[in-house]
Amino acid sequence: MENTMMLSQSCQDTLRKLDLFVDNEIRTAETAEILRHLESCPSCGEELELRRRLRNRLRAAASSDPRPYLQTKVLASVRRKQQSSSIADTAGFGSS
Ligand SMILES: [Zn+2]
Numbered sequence: 001m002e003n004t005m006m007l008s009q010s011c012q013d014t015l016r017k018l019d020l021f022v023d024n025e026i027r028t029a030e031t032a033e034i035l036r037h038l039e040s041c042p043s044c045g046e047e048l049e050l051r052r053r054l055r056n057r058l059r060a061a062a063s064s065d066p067r068p069y070l071q072t073k074v075l076a077s078v079r080r081k082q083q084s085s086s087i088a089d090t091a092g093f094g095s096s
Contacts, residue, residue: 021034023055058071
């Protein structure tokens, strides 16, 4: 029972495309697929919400205060949140 932390294949696919999705750089068919997955998968939905918020913050930071360390700070705080809800430390990226 070591695989309980593994994300399902569709979760991994979704998470991989999430950045493109947030950037609207993804094809429509895939968008529909992602949306369908997000509807049935709260943790991926949470991840999307996180990335959207991050993107908005970065955008706001870039227009008002373009100092680069801000991005690092935002990223760090988002990472911390991710860990506490432990959705994303995605299957297999760490040590295996
Ligand atoms: Zn999922």
